[in-house]
Structure formats: structure tokens, C-alpha cells
Amino acid sequence: MAELSYRDAVAAGIAQEMARDERVVFLGEDIGAAGGVFKTTVGLLDRFGPRRVRDTPISELAILGAAMGAAMTGLRPIAEIMFSDFLACCWDYVANEISKTRYMTNGQFTMPLVIRTANGAGSRFGAQHSQSVENWAMAIPGIKVVAPATPADVKGLLAAAIRDPDPVLFFEHKSLYSLKGEVPDGEHVEALGRAKVLRRGDDITIVALAAMVPRALQAADILQAQHGISATVIDLRSLVPLDTQTLLAEVTRTGRLFTVEENPRLCGWGAEISSIVTEECFFDLDQPVVRISTPHIPIPAADALEDAVIPSTARIVTEVLRAVDFRPGAARGI
Amino acid sequence: MESIPLPIRLTLYKLLVELRYCEKRAHDLFLQNLVKGTSHLALGQEAIAAGFGLAMEKGDYTFCTYRGHHHTLARGAPMCGVLGELMGRQCGLLAGKGGSMHLTSVKHGVMGSYAIVGGHLPIAVGAAWSAQYRGSRQAAVAFFGDGTTNIGAFHEALNLAAVWKLPAIFVCENNLYMEYTPIRNVTAVEHPAADRAASYGLPAIVVDGNDVDAVYLAAGAALARARAGDGPSLIECKTYRHSGHSRADPAKYRPAAEVESWLERDPLPTYRARLLAHGVPESNLTNIERDVLAEVDRATEAAKASPPPAIESAFTDVWADGGAQWRN
Ligand SMILES: Cc1ncc(C[n+]2csc(CCOP(=O)(O)OP(=O)(O)O)c2C)c(N)n1
Ligand SMILES: [Mg+2]
Numbered sequence: 001m002a003e004l005s006y007r008d009a010v011a012a013g014i015a016q017e018m019a020r021d022e023r024v025v026f027l028g029e030d031i032g033a034a035g036g037v038f039k040t041t042v043g044l045l046d047r048f049g050p051r052r053v054r055d056t057p058i059s060e061l062a063i064l065g066a067a068m069g070a071a072m073t074g075l076r077p078i079a080e081i082m083f084s085d086f087l088a089c090c091w092d093y094v095a096n097e098i099s100k101t102r103y104m105t106n107g108q109f110t111m112p113l114v115i116r117t118a119n120g121a122g123s124r125f126g127a128q129h130s131q132s133v134e135n136w137a138m139a140i141p142g143i144k145v146v147a148p149a150t151p152a153d154v155k156g157l158l159a160a161a162i163r164d165p166d167p168v169l170f171f172e173h174k175s176l177y178s179l180k181g182e183v184p185d186g187e188h189v190e191a192l193g194r195a196k197v198l199r200r201g202d203d204i205t206i207v208a209l210a211a212m213v214p215r216a217l218q219a220a221d222i223l224q225a226q227h228g229i230s231a232t233v234i235d236l237r238s239l240v241p242l243d244t245q246t247l248l249a250e251v252t253r254t255g256r257l258f259t260v261e262e263n264p265r266l267c268g269w270g271a272e273i274s275s276i277v278t279e280e281c282f283f284d285l286d287q288p289v290v291r292i293s294t295p296h297i298p299i300p301a302a303d304a305l306e307d308a309v310i311p312s313t314a315r316i317v318t319e320v321l322r323a324v325d326f327r328p329g330a331a332r333g334i
Numbered sequence: 335m336e337s338i339p340l341p342i343r344l345t346l347y348k349l350l351v352e353l354r355y356c357e358k359r360a361h362d363l364f365l366q367n368l369v370k371g372t373s374h375l376a377l378g379q380e381a382i383a384a385g386f387g388l389a390m391e392k393g394d395y396t397f398c399t400y401r402g403h404h405h406t407l408a409r410g411a412p413m414c415g416v417l418g419e420l421m422g423r424q425c426g427l428l429a430g431k432g433g434s435m436h437l438t439s440v441k442h443g444v445m446g447s448y449a450i451v452g453g454h455l456p457i458a459v460g461a462a463w464s465a466q467y468r469g470s471r472q473a474a475v476a477f478f479g480d481g482t483t484n485i486g487a488f489h490e491a492l493n494l495a496a497v498w499k500l501p502a503i504f505v506c507e508n509n510l511y512m513e514y515t516p517i518r519n520v521t522a523v524e525h526p527a528a529d530r531a532a533s534y535g536l537p538a539i540v541v542d543g544n545d546v547d548a549v550y551l552a553a554g555a556a557l558a559r560a561r562a563g564d565g566p567s568l569i570e571c572k573t574y575r576h577s578g579h580s581r582a583d584p585a586k587y588r589p590a591a592e593v594e595s596w597l598e599r600d601p602l603p604t605y606r607a608r609l610l611a612h613g614v615p616e617s618n619l620t621n622i623e624r625d626v627l628a629e630v631d632r633a634t635e636a637a638k639a640s641p642p643p644a645i646e647s648a649f650t651d652v653w654a655d656g657g658a659q660w661r662n
Contacts, residue, residue: 025467051467057497062490065456066463069474072445073395073464092487096450097457104432107651108440141660142652165654193662242661276661 002185007177009151010040010116013158014078016187018048021076024162027054027063028080028116037082038118038177060086064093064115071113072101076162084119084133084171091136098167099142111167114158119147120211120262121310122175127298130306132262134209135269137169138239144192145239147171149213151181153237156190164192173210193241197250201230204320205250207273208260209236212311216260219316227321239269244276251277255286258320260311261293268293290323292316338547340614342388346546347609347619349384350602351626353404356413359630360403360420364581368638369420373434376404378544378576381601382507383408385549386475389557395445395465395474397458400435401507402447405477411439413633418640425640429647445474452482455491455504462495462502462566473501473560475553481512483526489533492568496534501560503553506570507543513579514587527570536568543571544601547608576600 004012018024026044028036032055035042045053056063060081067079081087087094094115102109121130137145144166148154154172161168198213199220208216213235220231232250236243251257257277259270274289292311300306338346357377363369376383379401387408390396398405403416411427419426420434427439435449445461448454458476465472482488483506495502506527510517523529528538541552549571556567574596578585585593606619652658 054498057490057493059456059490059494061487062456062459062494065453065487065491066460066494069445069457069460069462070464070467071460072457073461074468075464077460092450092453093456097448097453101446102654103652104428104436105438105440105446106427106429106431106647107656108428108438109446110654112654141658240660244661 001182003180004151004155004183005177006151006154006172006179006181007038007040009154009183010158010172011042011044012183013155014041014044015047016155017159017162018044018052023074023076024078025052025054025070025075026078027056027066029056029058029063029082031055031080036080038174040172040177041080060090061093064090064098067113067115068093068098068111071111071167072109076112078114078116078162081115081117083129084117085128085131087117087133087136094137094143094169095140099140103142110165112165114161114168114170116158116170116172118174119171120173120175121299121306122211124301124303124306126301130299132294134171134239135263135267138269138272139267142167144168144241145171146192146237147173147210147239148237149176149210149235151179152183152188153190155183156188157192157237159189160192163189168192171210175211193238193243195237195243195246196235197246198233198235199231201232201254203230203254204256204258204324205232205234205254206258206260206316207234207236207247209239209269210262212260212262215311215313215316218313219320222313222317223320229320229324247273248277248281252281252284255284256324257285257289258316258323259289259291259293260316261291262310263294265291265293265296287323290319292319338550343547343609344614344618344622346384346388346550347605348622348626349387349408350380350546350605351623352629353380353383353407354602355626355630356407356416356633357403359634360417361577363417363421363634369434370422371433372580373420374401374580375577376401376575378596378600379507379509379573380404381546381549381605382477382505382543382571382573385546386505386553389550389553390443390473390475392443393470393472394443394557395458395461395472396443397445397454397461397474397476398447399451399454399478400447400449401479402437402477403434406437406439406444406447409439409442409444411437411442411444413630414636415439417633418637421637422642423637423640424643425637430643431647452478452485452487454478455482455487456494459491459495459500459502462500463498465501466498471561473503473557475503475505477505477507479512480506480508480510480517480526482506483530484521492534492566495566496536499563499565502566503556503560504566504568506568507573508570509573509575511579511588514583525570527568531568534568536566539567539569541569541571543573544599544604546601546605
């Protein structure tokens with residue numbers, strides 16, 4: 001095991017796949033000579049050359065369109081959209097073209113491409129560079145949606161996304177780029193569509209994604225140490241496909257579910273999960289599902305404001321305590 | 335035009351007749367309420383599809399718009415597949431899952447018909463990039479309308495294709511109108527495509543899009559340039575649609591004199607007259623016309639006889655594993 005940053009795991013994942021498969025090509029703005037605006041792609045141009053690592057003009061339509069055309073004709077492109085907010089500038093490709101062409105043509109094409117993008121708040125960049133837009137993406141049939149929380153998952157899930165025959169929207173969280181963690185040596189590939197149970201508890205289940213995962217884990221520690229509440233924490237890792245079996249098993253066991261979402265409230269991914277849980281294990285629930293999300297507002301810039309609106313460890317603890325009204329020593333389910 | 339050998343010219347004529355008769359049949363089937371949804375006929379614009387269709391080689395890529403029946407047929411896709419798709423039948427090219435605006439036949443090099451104006455231009459650039467990367471000598475040809483020259487994707491695609499020197503050919507079918515608005519009312523230059531070419535370091539090329547010989551020669555030149563590694567071409571073909579924008583449009587917004595003058599330049603009768611003037615016996619041409627009509631009739635009957643697609647097929651091929659599962 002080597003320790004890598006979340007940032008370096010991006011380049012490591014891309015390099016691993018480019019080295020094993022000549023069909024993998026990479027395009028985006030400032031990704032080559034500059035190594036990426038978040039320095040996530042440093043070294044790739046030197047190692048793989050300008051034929052495979054291509055700097056593009058500021059043309060989001062052309063970047064995703066070209067990736068799609070290349071994927072339809074035998075390559076396995078990785079396209080970078082610098083900030084996930086800019087997906088709105090090329091949403092036609094996500095919503096209308098990449099996701100629908102296989103279906104519309106009765107399976108005449110496969111679409112093996114990955115769109116990587118920096119998602120999420122925490123950098124005080126304001127409302128156009130801080131959004132969490134994973135819920136936009138999961139509303140579209142035909143594209144997979146992945147969001148890793150650890151360096152190991154960045155490498156392993158990115159490798160899996162590149163190898164996957166379907167298009168994958170891969171959300172890297174910009175506030176996690178400096179996070180360090182162990183990454184397995186040698187070839188590392190994870191499976192798409194499997195949630196991970198990071199800790200198992202008996203009283204509640206907290207489900208989180210990307211930057212909300214470390215906060216959920218911290219909150220679980222506090223709840224255990226200070227309030228005697230024992231929490232399961234699930235890292236969803238992928239919204240499409242969605243690992244509902246892992247989720248339903250834990251919710252059935254603990255009877256209480258909290259979602260921690262960075263996306264704005266309306267139609268956030270937690271709403272879908274809440275719906276699935278109430279439809280499929282309603283009688284195992286001891287309380288209504290609680291969604292802890294960013295309020296339905298644009299993301300403000302000032303550090304004090306941004307910190308106040310994104311779900312924090314403290315807010316998770318507070319929401320859990322309020323909902324559970326937990327009395328130490330009391331049996332579950334009262 | 336003497337440089338085009340007679341067998342090729344006869345093939346061009348046959349293609350023109352196929353596209354015309356099949357498109358007319360699509361219109362008839364619509365009047366019989368057998369074609370559902372919308373459809374955008376290319377009546378009057380066949381010479382562009384025929385000229386390019388014949389000039390292109392087997393592996394080349396065609397990308398077209400919702401107005402794409404002619405381009406799909408010109409690459410050799412079967413008429414029954416085209417008419418069947420318009421009618422929502424199992425025999426359709428997409429087995430009923432795409433409809434008139436999305437005709438695709440990968441095995442004929444037809445890489446899709448796209449219904450978002452301009453959306454396919456960057457995609458064609460990607461296919462050309464892939465051809466360049468693989469060293470395959472293939473070219474990607476994208477067809478689009480005059481209205482498409484005012485959308486961002488057009489400009490992004492041309493710039494990237496030029497900067498990367500890709501084997502991409504952009505063919506504007508300038509039929510003078512977007513849906514209902516004359517292109518000149520909304521465009522800053524006279525030639526919506528050709529006058530933009532300089533912005534991308536490309537020569538301005540304007541071709542008579544109703545002259546199949548002229549289109550064929552222009553296509554050959556652009557394909558040769560693409561295969562030589564000399565980069566993209568932008569070709570503006572001037573043409574006119576004989577019917578409305580889509581099935582419901584009577585096209586009342588067009589001055590009668592304008593329609594009249596363009597009908598005189600209908601690519602079919604003008605080419606027929608040219609072939610006759612070159613000494614082609616009329617019986618050769620009537621034989622072609624008779625055979626094509628019989629083929630259209632057979633395709634029509636086959637499409638009518640084809641059942642609607644099975645309901646289960648609505649749930650196939652969202653994903654590469656053939657299914658539609660989004661959860662376990
Ligand atoms: C992005 C987008 N905007 C608007 C439309 C609606 N629309 C469909 S066809 C069309 C006109 C296109 O004109 P042109 O490019 O000249 O092609 P033509 O129909 O004349 O072949 C419009 C506006 C669309 N399909 N996509
Ligand atoms: Mg037009």
C-alpha cells in the first residue's frame with residue numbers, strides 16, 4: 001500500500017488505464033502541459049504524449065461531442081469538464097446525445113466514455129463553481145454516476161469507469177483533492193454500483209456520498225462517544241447503478257435512516273433513496289427518513305456562509321439527536 | 335462535367351430517383367396516417383445526398399440531422415428499414431426505438447441522425463479524431479442546415495477540427511430557411527456557412543447543391559483532402575426544399591415566385607435532361623425509374639406487413655448489457 005492524495009489518485013487511475021489500453025485517450029482544457037487546473041493530471045502528457053493527452057480550446061460542446069464520436073468509433077475517451085457547473089454548457093451531450101444514442105439506435109452503438117469533473121463546495125468559489133450536481137445527472141436514463149470519497153476509490157472506480165462499456169459521469173470532489181489515503185499497490189480496479197459499509201452500528205444508518213462521507217464518519221464517532229448511539233455509515237460511491245441491497249439491509253437492521261447530501265434539497269439523491277426505503281422496508285422503519293442536505297439555495301461565497309449551508313459534522317450530529325430522541329440504554333424501536 | 339464517367343452518372347441518377355421516390359412514398363404514407371410522429375422530408379435536396387453518398391467510401395462516416403432520410407438511403411440503408419422506422423414497425427432500422435429523426439445504420443456508415451440542431455457536428459469531429467488516431471483513412475461527413483450555422487456547436491466543431499487537422503467534412507445544405515424564418519433575416523453574412531470559413535482558416539466553398547455532378551466533384555475533392563491529412567472542409571450547397579419544414583408545414587411563408595424558380599431547378603428533371611443531352615437513351619432512364627418504383631413498392635409492402643415492435647423492447651439497450659437496470 002502506498003499513500004496517495006485524492007488528487008494524485010486521479011492521474012494514477014488514468015495512467016494505469018492508458019498504459020494497458022491504447023484505445024484510452026484523454027482530452028480537456030489545460031489538462032496536458034498545465035497538468036490540470038487542480039493538478040490532477042500532472043505527468044500524463046509527458047508519459048503518454050500529445051497524441052493521447054490532448055489540450056482543447058474552451059469548447060465544452062466540442063469536448064463532450066468529440067468524446068462521444070470517438071467512443072462510437074472504437075476509442076475509450078476520458079473527457080474533463082473543469083468544473084461540474086460547466087456541465088450546464090454541454091448538457092445536450094449528457095442529457096440528449098451520450099445517454100440516449102445506444103437506446104435510440106436499438107443498440108447499434110456502445111458508448112464507453114468517462115466524463116470527469118470537479119464537483120462540490122468548500123473552496124469559497126461562489127455559486128457557479130461550487131455546485132454539487134450529481135442529482136442532475138442521476139435524473140437521466142442512460143448514464144452512470146459515480147462519486148468517490150477516498151483516494152483508493154478514485155483510482156479503483158475511475159479505472160472501472162474507463163473499462164465500463166457505458167458512459168460514466170465521474171464526480172471528483174474538489175474539497176477532497178488534498179485528502180491522503182492508502183491505495184493498493186499494482187493494478188487496482190473496483191466494481192461500479194457497490195456501496196461500501198464503512199462502519200457498522202446497531203442504532204442508525206447514515207448514508208453519504210463524496211465529501212459528505214468523512215463528515216458522516218466523524219459524526220458517527222461523536223454520536224458513539226458522546227451519546228452512545230451506534231451508527232452504520234454507508235458510502236454510496238455510485239448513484240447509478242444504485243446499490244439498494246446494501247442500503248436496505250442496513251436500514252432494515254437499524255430501523256433509522258439519515259441521508260447526508262451536498263446537493264440542494266429538491267430532488268436530491270436522498271429523495272430517491274427515501275422513496276425506495278419507504279416503499280420497500282416501511283415496516284422496518286422506527287422513524288421517518290431524515291434528509292440532511294444543503295438548503296435549496298445557490299452556494300454563497302463567504303467562508304462563514306458556505307460553511308453554514310453545507311451539511312457539517314455538527315449538523316449531522318444535531319439532526320440525528322433531534323430525530324432519534326435517543327435515551328442511553330433504551331431499547332431500539334421505542 | 336465531362337470528367338465524370340457515364341456509369342457513375344447513371345448511378346447518380348439512380349440514387350436521385352431512389353431518394354426522390356422513397357421520400358415521396360414517405361409523404362404518401364403520412365397522408366394515409368401510417369407514418370406517425372413528425373418527419374422532415376428532403377424533397378428537392380436529393381442531389382447533395384446522392385453526390386456525397388456515391389463519392390464516399392464504405393468505411394466513411396455519415397452524420398446527419400432529423401432531415402436525414404436521403405443521406406441514410408444514399409449510403410445504402412434498405413428502404414424497408416427507413417419506411418418501417420417512420421411507421422414504427424419492427425423492420426425499422428431502429429426497430430421503432432428512434433423514429434424518423436434518428437435514422438441510423440452503422441453497418442452502412444450512417445452514424446446517426448440528430449435532432450438537436452448542431453449537436454452532431456462535434457460528434458462527427460470525434461469520429462474524425464478517432465479515424466485520425468487509428469490511422470484508418472476514414473473521413474467523417476456531417477450534413478446540416480443553414481440555420482445550424484448560428485449555433486455554438488457549429489463554431490466549436492469547426493475550430494477543433496481545424497486545429498487538430500481532422501478528416502472531417504462539414505456540408506451545409508443551405509435551403510434558405512430555418513424552420514419558417516429566412517436565414518438572411520437572422521444571419522450577419524450572406525453565405526451562412528462559406529462566409530464563416532475564413533474564421534477557421536478554411537477556404538470558402540459554395541456549390542450548386544441541386545447539381546449532382548457539382549456536388550459529386552466537390553465531395554471527391556474534400557474527401558481527398560481529408561485522406562491526405564490536409565484537414566477539414568466546409569462546403570455550402572445551395573438548395574431548396576420542395577415541401578414544408580416538417581409534415582405539418584404548408585410553407586405559406588415562401589413567396590410563390592421563389593418556389594417557382596427553384597422548382598425549375600429541381601435536381602431530378604435537370605439531371606435527366608443533361609443525361610439525355612449527352613446521348614443516354616431515354617429507355618435507360620425509364621428502366622431505372624421503373625425498377626426503383628418497384629423497389630419502393632416492395633419496401634412499402636414489407637414495411638406495412640411488419641408488426642409493431644414487442645413491448646419488451648422498450649426496456650432493452652439502455653445499457654451495454656442489453657438491459658435497463660439502474661439498481662440491484
Ligand atoms: C437546439 C435546437 N433548437 C431548435 C430546434 C428546433 N428546430 C428543429 S429544425 C429547426 C430549423 C433548422 O434549420 P436548418 O439548420 O436550416 O435545417 P433545415 O431544417 O432547413 O434542414 C429548428 C429551429 C432544435 N431541434 N434544436
Ligand atoms: Mg435550412
